[in-house]
Amino acid sequence: MAKTRLAVLFGGKSGEHEISCISATSVIKAVDKEKYDIITIGITKKGEWLLYEGPIENIENDTWEAKAKADLAADPEHFGITILGCGGKGLKDICDFVFPVLHGPNGEDGTVQGVLKLLDIPFAASGVLGCALTMDKIAAKDVFKSAGIKQVPYVALNSTEIGPEIEKKINDTLVYPLFIKPANMGSSVGISKVHDPSGLEAALKEAAKYDIRIVVEQGVNARELETAVMGNLEPVAGAVGEVLTEADFYDYEAKYHSSASRTVVPADLPKELSDEIRAEAIKAYLACNCSGFARVDFLVDKDSQEIYLNEINSIPGFTKISMFPMLFMATGLTYTEIVERIIELGYERYNAENQK
Ligand SMILES: Nc1ncnc2c1ncn2[C@@H]1O[C@H](COP(=O)(O)OP(=O)(O)O)[C@@H](O)[C@H]1O
Ligand SMILES: [Mg+2]
Incomplete structure (x- = not known):
């Protein structure tokens, strides 16, 4: 039986780039090589997709980029992802299944999943809705x-609402300490713990650096x-x-x-x-x-x-x-x-x- 060509996507444009490289290395080492041919595709911190064919140790220590072979480019004309410099082959031509080992925004938020769905390639983990939600x-x-x-009491807001009115609502509804979080981040980036109302505005502004959607939670x-x-x-x-x-x-x-x-x-x-x-x-x-x-x-x-x-x-x-x-x-x-x-x-x- 022909082997399944399993593409592992790693890296990514998120704060969890390095952890993704380590996770991907574990996955690559673990899969049954009798059953799968592994194709490794790295995403740089700038968001470029690169086909990588070097040793997996370089994925683990995140030095793979220098040895990556070919760019993959989103190609709006053919509605696909094409490998530049490889005779116009598309992602679907080189793999049967994709395992996105990507964390955070542009990885586990439904964006990559949407691309794979459009390309009609089966993939691991949740689809667009599950990831986005x-x-x-x-x-x-x-x-x-x-x-x-059951979840902790919370107040959700947009960054444009930051001001005395929303602060009053938060102070009237929730009991300190509070956790102020950007809605879409991960790795605790942009999250503050605030012990009294004097720290609230600064914490909301900090979260707003990362997302226009902010959630304020009662701490437990x-x-x-x-x-x-x-x-x-x-x-x-x-x-x-x-x-x-x-x-x-x-x-x-x-x-x-x-x-x-x-x-x-x-x-x-x-x-x-x-x-x-x-x-x-x-x-x-x-x-x-x-x-x-x-x-x-x-x-x-x-x-x-x-x-x-x-x-x-x-x-x-x-x-x-x-x-x-x-x-x-x-x-x-x-x-x-x-x-x-x-x-x-x-x-x-x-x-x-x-x-x-
Ligand atoms: N409501 C809360 N009460 C107590 N601790 C919290 C609360 N919310 C978050 N934390 C603390 O902050 C950490 C990060 O928050 P979390 O919502 O898990 O963000 P992330 O998506 O970045 O992991 C948690 O692991 C926990 O230590
Ligand atoms: Mg968490």
């Missing part, structure tokens, strides 16, 4: 609300618990894990540069609580029309044990020591089996959408 914290909250999923003194979900219309949840950080909150520094954060899998939790988290995660996953896989993050109030859904990450970190794979490895699957299942689910969704 879970990327935008305000849209996601609206969906969680209509699905009856919380444990950060996460679960992993895989599947399409009948998804299953993995174990529940915990992120422990000594920082004031899990900010960019704590996520990527500090040794003061660690993960515990499985989390030390009563079974009822972990079952509730897993059930809520599946409900939220389906409500947002996710498919393939996702990581679902919760805040659990340390005093009341109340569970609040925080966010869904439609393409979470995927290195061998990342939370997503670890949560399924804790249920007995191997990393390679997880990757294989995600590819299968991508094909299943593509076939269902195309009635094949």
Whole structure:
């Protein structure tokens, strides 16, 4: 049987470029080479798509760009992505399936997924709607609300509304500390924790640097618990894990540069609580029309044990020591089996959408 040509998309124009390169390397190393021919396509921090055919070590340490071979250009005339300098071949001519191992804006927000859908190429993880909904914290909250999923009280606004009126609404509705977030970012970029009204305006302006849509949330003194979900219309949840950080909150520094954060899998939790988290995660996953896989993050109030859904990450970190794979490895699957299942689910969704 001919091998499946599996294109792995990595890098990207987001703050999570480097983590994507490491995740992609893990995926590439894990897939069954008897079954798949791997095609590696890197996206630079400027957003250029480059076909890369060098050693994978250069992807892991993000030095691949200097050795990349050919540009891929969006070609409006033929409505496709063409490899420049390769005789006019399109992306669809060189691969059968795409695994976008991309995080953040222009990666897990529905944009790349829209391109792949237009090109009629099956791909891993959620489609346009699932990615777009879970990327935008305000849209996601609206969906969680209509699905009856518990979340912290919040106020959503546009950056043009920043001023005394919205500050009054926030101060009247929410109890400090507050978390001020750009709606579309990731990696905690642009997020501030504010302890009293004097810091509110500056925090709103900081968030507005990254997005015109801003969300203000009531802070919880919380444990950060996460679960992993895989599947399409009948998804299953993995174990529940915990992120422990000594920082004031899990900010960019704590996520990527500090040794003061660690993960515990499985989390030390009563079974009822972990079952509730897993059930809520599946409900939220389906409500947002996710498919393939996702990581679902919760805040659990340390005093009341109340569970609040925080966010869904439609393409979470995927290195061998990342939370997503670890949560399924804790249920007995191997990393390679997880990757294989995600590819299968991508094909299943593509076939269902195309009635094949
Ligand atoms: N409402 C909240 N209460 C307590 N901590 C919060 C709240 N919202 C966010 N945090 C803290 O900020 C971190 C980043 O927020 P999050 O919404 O997950 O943003 P990102 O999408 O950038 O990961 C969380 O991991 C948590 O530590
Ligand atoms: Mg988060």
